[in-house]
Amino acid sequence: MLLLGCIKEVSDYELVISLPNGLSGFVPVTQISDAYSKMLSKQVAQGEILEDLNSLMDMYSPGTLVRCIVTSVEKNADGRRSIKLSIDPKKVNKGLNASALTSGMLLSGFVSSVEDHGFLIDIGVSGTHAFLPRQKAQNYIKAVKRGPDLKIGQNLNCVIAEVKNEGRVVRLSVDQSEIAASLATERQNWTLSNLLPGLVVKARVLKVAPLGIKLSFLSSFTGIVDFMHMDPEKSMNYSPDQVVKACILSIHPTSKVVRLTLRQAFLHPGGSPNQLSSDRMGAVVEESAVKAFYKQFGAIFELDDGTLAFARLKHLSKNRKSFKPGAFKTGCKHKCRIIDYSLMDEMCILSLKYQIIEARFLQYQDIHTGDVVQGKVFALKPIGMQVKVTDGIKGLVPSMHLANGILKQPEKKYNIGDEVRCRVLECNPAGKKLILTLKKSLVQSKLPVLSNYEDAKPGLITHGFVVCARDFGCIVKFYNDVKGLVPKNELSSEPIPCPDKVFHEGQVVKVMVLKCEPQQERLLLSFRLSSKTAPEDKKECPPKKKREMKYQIGEMVDVKVLKKKDNGLEVSILEDEGNVIASIPTGHLSDFVATCKLLWHCLQEGDVLPRVMCLSDKGEHIMLSRKSAVISAVQEEQVVRSFSEIQPGMLLTGYVRNVMPFGVFVEFPFGVTGLAPKVSMSDKFVTDTKDHFVVGQTVIAKVMSIDEEKQRVLLNLKVSECSSGDSAAESFALLSQYFKEMKEIRNLLRRREESSMAQGLCELVPGRELQLVVQDVKEDGSALFSGSCVTGLTVTATRYHLGDKNIVPGEKTKALVLHVDALTSKVYVSLREELLKQ
Numbered sequence: 092m093l094l095l096g097c098i099k100e101v102s103d104y105e106l107v108i109s110l111p112n113g114l115s116g117f118v119p120v121t122q123i124s125d126a127y128s129k130m131l132s133k134q135v136a137q138g139e140i141l142e143d144l145n146s147l148m149d150m151y152s153p154g155t156l157v158r159c160i161v162t163s164v165e166k167n168a169d170g171r172r173s174i175k176l177s178i179d180p181k182k183v184n185k186g187l188n189a190s191a192l193t194s195g196m197l198l199s200g201f202v203s204s205v206e207d208h209g210f211l212i213d214i215g216v217s218g219t220h221a222f223l224p225r226q227k228a229q230n231y232i233k234a235v236k237r238g239p240d241l242k243i244g245q246n247l248n249c250v251i252a253e254v255k256n257e258g259r260v261v262r263l264s265v266d267q268s269e270i271a272a273s274l275a276t277e278r279q280n281w282t283l284s285n286l287l288p289g290l291v292v293k294a295r296v297l298k299v300a301p302l303g304i305k306l307s308f309l310s311s312f313t314g315i316v317d318f319m320h321m322d323p324e325k326s327m328n329y330s331p332d333q334v335v336k337a338c339i340l341s342i343h344p345t346s347k348v349v350r351l352t353l354r355q356a357f358l359h360p361g362g363s364p365n366q367l368s369s370d371r372m373g374a375v376v377e378e379s380a381v382k383a384f385y386k387q388f389g390a391i392f393e394l395d396d397g398t399l400a401f402a403r404l405k406h407l408s409k410n411r412k413s414f415k416p417g418a419f420k421t422g423c424k425h426k427c428r429i430i431d432y433s434l435m436d437e438m439c440i441l442s443l444k445y446q447i448i449e450a451r452f453l454q455y456q457d458i459h460t461g462d463v464v465q466g467k468v469f470a471l472k473p474i475g476m477q478v479k480v481t482d483g484i485k486g487l488v489p490s491m492h493l494a495n496g497i498l499k500q501p502e503k504k505y506n507i508g509d510e511v512r513c514r515v516l517e518c519n520p521a522g523k524k525l526i527l528t529l530k531k532s533l534v535q536s537k538l539p540v541l542s543n544y545e546d547a548k549p550g551l552i553t554h555g556f557v558v559c560a561r562d563f564g565c566i567v568k569f570y571n572d573v574k575g576l577v578p579k580n581e582l583s584s585e586p587i588p589c590p591d592k593v594f595h596e597g598q599v600v601k602v603m604v605l606k607c608e609p610q611q612e613r614l615l616l617s618f619r620l621s622s623k624t625a626p627e628d629k630k631e632c633p634p635k636k637k638r639e640m641k642y643q644i645g646e647m648v649d650v651k652v653l654k655k656k657d658n659g660l661e662v663s664i665l666e667d668e669g670n671v672i673a674s675i676p677t678g679h680l681s682d683f684v685a686t687c688k689l690l691w692h693c694l695q696e697g698d699v700l701p702r703v704m705c706l707s708d709k710g711e712h713i714m715l716s717r718k719s720a721v722i723s724a725v726q727e728e729q730v731v732r733s734f735s736e737i738q739p740g741m742l743l744t745g746y747v748r749n750v751m752p753f754g755v756f757v758e759f760p761f762g763v764t765g766l767a768p769k770v771s772m773s774d775k776f777v778t779d780t781k782d783h784f785v786v787g788q789t790v791i792a793k794v795m796s797i798d799e800e801k802q803r804v805l806l807n808l809k810v811s812e813c814s815s816g817d818s819a820a821e822s823f824a825l826l827s828q829y830f831k832e833m834k835e836i837r838n839l840l841r842r843r844e845e846s847s848m849a850q851g852l853c854e855l856v857p858g859r860e861l862q863l864v865v866q867d868v869k870e871d872g873s874a875l876f877s878g879s880c881v882t883g884l885t886v887t888a889t890r891y892h893l894g895d896k897n898i899v900p901g902e903k904t905k906a907l908v909l910h911v912d913a914l915t916s917k918v919y920v921s922l923r924e925e926l927l928k929q
Contacts, residue, residue, distance in 0.1 A: 116174035127244030180215030186285035189258030461540030486525030539740030575614025678787020765804030
C-alpha cells in the first residue's frame, strides 16, 4: 500500500513516520535507497567509518513529507501492530516505467551519486538515468541548510524538467516554487497502477456524506476524503459539482481505493503540516466539547483553544461494556488528555480513559532521572530485564541492577507480569532510552540524587554503586553516567590492602563528595563519612549552653495534662516526677489539622499522653510534639541538624510555621527553617496561600536551593515533587495513622461517663447502618433525621445522598454513616442504595 507520511522522529537506525488517521510506522535504515544501503554494507565490511556516509539525523528532520510503501504489518510482543515501511524509490515508484515519464511529473528521488556538474538521482525507474544539474540545486541547498552539498541517501521532491530518448534520460528540477505549484494533470497520463501519494490534483465533488466526501479527478478516477481530512474551515460548506484542490494520501494496491485530503498544508508539495507546541503534549483538558461522533471510529472534539482533536473508539471509555454512546452527543463535554499528535491529520489524539488522564508518565519526556516508577516485567534477557512502565514506555534493568547483590538466576526471582518498583538511572527521551535499577538501597534512598557534576558540591552525601575496585581504589557510579573515584586512602579509616577483596561490582555505597571539577568531569569521593560529618564533631564538643540542656531534641517522654490553654496544653513530664513543665501547641497534637482540634477538645486535666517527643528546650520553655511523621523523621535520622547539612534534593518532614501572601515558612526539627514560594506551594494554581496551608500543618518539603551567604533555604511543597515514589504506601500509612488516632479519640470519649451524647458519638463509625426517622426536608434538597441512636446529634444527608428516594417527614428509613464531626456533633449519612448494599 502506498501512503503519504510525515517524519515524526529521527534516530540512528530508523525514521518514525506519522501516517493518516492517527497511525504510525517506521522506516529501517536499510529501507532508504539502494545507494545508501550499499554504503552501509561497505562500512560494516570495512569496520571503519566512511566519510561520505551521513547519518539519518544529518539528512532528515521531523515535519518532512515522504512517500512510503508498506512492507509488512506485524504484531509486537505486547500485542500492538507494527507497520514497517520503505521509502526506497525502487519500491515506491515501481508502477512507473521509462515510457510513462513526462515533463511536469512530481516524483520522489534520492541522491545516489555526487558528480562534478551535478547529482545522479535514483527515482526507482528501471532503465532511466535522472540528473540534477548542480546549478539548479544551489538555491535548494542554501534553503535546507544541511551543508554545502547534497548527501548520498538524501530524499528530494523533484519535478521532471525534460525527458530525452523515450525516458532513458531525464533532467530534474528541485526549485521549491516549481514544486509547490506542481499539479498532476491528464496530460501526464497517470494510471491507477502508477498513481503516487503526494500528487496534488484538481477534483470535483460528487457526493457529500457525514463520514466524508466522494471526489472525481484526472477525468476518470474517483477517491474518498474522510471526515478527518476535510478543510476544518470549510467542512460544512462542500456541495456537489464544487471544484477543489486535493492531495492524494494513499492508494490501496488491490481495491485501488484512493484517499485524499483537502487540508491546506498538503496542497503545496514540499510544505510541512502544522506541529503541536511541546507544552500541549500530555496536557489535561478539563472540558472538551464533542463536535461529531462516528460509531465505528471515534469522536471529534473541540479543545479549549478552539482546535479540533480526535479520540479513537477504544479511548472513549475504560472498556466496551462501560461505553455509553449517549454521552457523546454533539455539545457534550468531557475531561480528556492529549496523548499524541498526528502530523498527517494535523490533530491532537485524545484519551478519555481515567487511568491515562491520571497517569504520572505518558511519554519519555515526563520521566526524570531519580524518579521512582512502577512497572511490569516484560522480558528477561541475558543483558537484563525489560520493564514496561506504560504502554508507550519501556525500560531496561541491567543484570547488575536486578538486586542489591548479583542475581545469577533472575528467572527464579522474577516472572513475566510481576509488578516491580524501580528508580530511573538514566533517561534519554530522544533515543527512547530508559535505564532502571531495582537495587533496594537506591530505590528507597532519601539522600539527594546526583545526576550531574555541577551538583556535586563538597560535603554532599549520597548513594552510588561500585563499578570497579582496583589497587588504586574504587570507581563509583551515580545517575546519568556520573562517576567518581574513591582513592585508596579514602576507602576506610583503617588501611585496606586489597580493595577488590572488600568491594564488589554493583555494591551500593554511601559516599561523600570531597572535590569536583565539572568542566573536566572529575569527581573525588570518600567512604569515610563519620570523620568528616559536622554533626558528629558537634556531638563530641557541644557548646556549654547545649551541655546544660535537660532534654535533648528527639528524646521521648510521657506527660500528664495540667491545664488546657487557648493555644495548646500545659503538661508535666512524668520522668521528672512532674517537676518539669512543658507545653504541647494544639497544632502539635497530631499530623492531621482536624484531629488536633478534636484531641484538644477531648483531653482533660489529669490525662496521660505517652511517647511525646521533645522538639525544643530553651531552658525555661520546653516544647513537645505528638506529630508521628515528625517523630519518625527524627528517629530514622531523616533530618538536618544544622544549615550546613542541607543539600538540594533532600526530602524533609516539617511543619508550617507561618503562612504569608508570598509563600509558606516551614520549620524542621532542630530549628532549621525554609521558605516555599507561592509558585512552589501546590500543584494547583494558588490564589490565596491561606486556602492551602494552616500554621502547624505537617508537610513534606523538597529542598530546591540554598543560599549559604544569606542562610536561606528555598523549598517545594508540590505533592508531585515531594513523594518518595511509593505514593500508595504513603497514603495507606497516613490513613492508618488517622484511623489509629480516631480510635484513640473514641476511647477518650467513652471514658467521659457524664455525657450520653459523647457515648453515642463513640458508637457512630463510618459504615455503620442506622434506623432513622425523617425530621425535615429542606429547600436545597437536603434532609434532617432523628432516632434513638442519635439523640442530641444533628443528622443530615445532602440531596445527592438521598439518591432517587422521595422522602417525607415522619418516614422511617435506613441510612449509612459517612462521617462524624465530634466537634460540632454532626453526623453525615447516605440513603443511596449502592452504598447500603455494600
